Amino acid sequence: MTKTMERRSWLSRLLRDRRGNFGMMTALVFPVMLAAGGVAIDLTKMVMIKAELQDATDAAALAAASSLANDGKTVAQAKEIAMRFLKSQMTTGGSADAEGDQDEKDKNDYTSATVIDVKETVLTGDSKSFQVDVATSYTLEFNPFTRLLGQTSTKMNARSTAESGTAEKKHSISMFLVLDQSGSMSFITNEKDPDKNKKCQNHTSSNWYTANLPETSPCYISKIAALKTAVASLVTELNTADPEKKYVRTGAVSYNDKMLATVDLAWGTATALTYVNAIAKVPQGGTDSSGAFAQGLKKVKDPAEETIHKNKSGQVPSRFILFMTDGENTHYNGAANNTKSDEETKKSCQAARDAKIEVYAVAFMAPQRGQDLLKACATTGSNYFEATNMAALISAFKEIGSRTAATVARLTK
Template sequence: MMAWQGFSRLVKDRSGNFGMMTAILLPVLIGAGGLALDVTNMLISKAELQDAADSAALAASTALAAGEAANEAAAEELARQFFLGQASNTMGEEAATALAGALDIDIKTTTTGNGKKFEVQVGSTYDLALSPLMGVLGYGTMNIATSGTSTSGVTAKQPALTMALVLDESGSMHESVGMPGVNKHAALRTAATALFNALDEADPDKKLVRTAVYTYDQRLVWRSAPAWGTSDARETLHKIVDDSYGTTNANEPLQKATDAIKPNAARTDTESKEHAKKDNETVRRYIVFMTDGQMTGTDGKWSKKVDGDVRKKCDSAKKAGLHIYTVALKAPTNGKTLLNYCATSSKDYFEAETMDNLIKAFETIAKDAAKETTRLTN
């Protein structure tokens, strides 16, 4: 047989093609299988790390807004711990600890006119070990990068309020408070002025605060209807006569104060209408009830009936939605017991034995009534 005939037969012989093709394609097939497996693992791992980063960012920003994290450093540590807890469930504690220690955490705090905004970004990068199958193609690891961002904030809003002061100017208010030349009348004027100053500071534009004053001995003596700011109330305060005349009965002024500022369901009451003109939708309403004595009859002796009637007035005011602060200025036991009963809560009852105590009580009341409301945002 000629040489050329043998070569021709060799060319036409296909009996070894499968083995040759298998040898050529096997690495490709193995690599493709490894790629599919590792891509699946990568997607799962990336989703798990993304969840951990998102959760850590949300936890840190929320803690800052809620005041649970004292500062940015505390929030950063919280984010690391939160990420560690989440990631440990999926990748093991050792790997999660290493990754948490290398997190890129960026916290930005922005102060606005009515609050603060906190933006927290948590970034992580992780080299995922690939399967041996991918080694055929020369790849040992694949980098996974994730970033989670959360924005939270706290907005502060100054509340709108109407406050009626029901103040004792009976004969016992002419007594000294233990300071040379200063009696209870003078101490009351000083303390009420401090309250008005605090309210003016909270509402310099006179768009949020309305005040009224009702003074009494055995009857209503002076009154100023609720008005914007504190000017009218201050004028009424200084009408108090510094004398030793009068017994003590707060029924009439309490009733007048309640009728003047209580709301109704239709929001057609005077205070609702006045605040609506300033776009004040939510209005807090307060009575500050002060006495240095006990409720008496015309004979100047404690009267169980008068005391009981005053309690009923306080009950009606609270039922109408009014918040009552009470202040006892060197009052006897019956007076203190009454005021403790009338206060909306125990923390709204104040005892003052000195002028300084009285001033502090009135300032505390003003600051508590005018304190900002906060809202957490995410």
């Protein structure tokens, strides 16, 4: 056999030989597998630390804002409080404080990595507002496997802002109630009167036209009675926030197939509550919300409201309309019309939106068209409430009262 043939035979055997292939594949793939595993571990850790970092800046900003408004702390003291909160959050049991992370601990000096800025604004009178910004960063050292890809670490950032005001700077508001007292408000809810022996006229859509409707038991609570209870829950929230009647002004108007009597905005809630409680136990008439809503808009939009608030509390008021119905519009200016009132009411709702007047809308056991109108009028989706029973109505009014009377520091970003 010639040398050329021997070489060809040897090369052929080598090419056919599969021994050692697994070792070669392992040598090629194993580093990639290690790197992939390292990346998975570090990604999980990044997500956890990022969340902890955001929670820490949130807590620090809120703590500082609260101390400025409620405890009379100076700006320097508030910054110290914010730093303590941040360090406490990041060095107590979290992922950033896990065992084996000494290199990270050595490289993450929160004092130098954190910027705390406090903006203090002097308002009318003795009141002040504060804005606290907290920004920090954290350097995560990758594990040796991830470093096989050439990256040794990454920096994560977090930022939070909180606002607060001194006790003198309460949330000054003007609120007008626009309430339905059409005939359907006489109808019963599904709530029974606690007095089991009590009898009453249980009005429904099927017996509404029955003359001298007899009293029966059990006695169900009517929609109008439920509304009065709901308004009382709203009033309680506002009174709690403003016991001295220095920051809250309320008024009210009601409607059936036309706009009914109006009570002007006045300090506190007593005048508006008295008005609501005086509504007839058995309301009558169709439904036309256009005139009443336009009236409420006119009252809260009046420039004199701002002057009245400034003269007493030094505040520019936030302005609200609470719009409620249990039905759908059937009239316009006293005449039967199924569309005009909706059109005009929506125009007024848009005018309120343009004037930065916030509208809360409550549909109480209302049909679809009534719901659609109130959804269109509510300033945002969260300002719309759909109450299908008395308990839900009371809850909606209480929530609206709580929101509008809010005085505590709030996280804004």
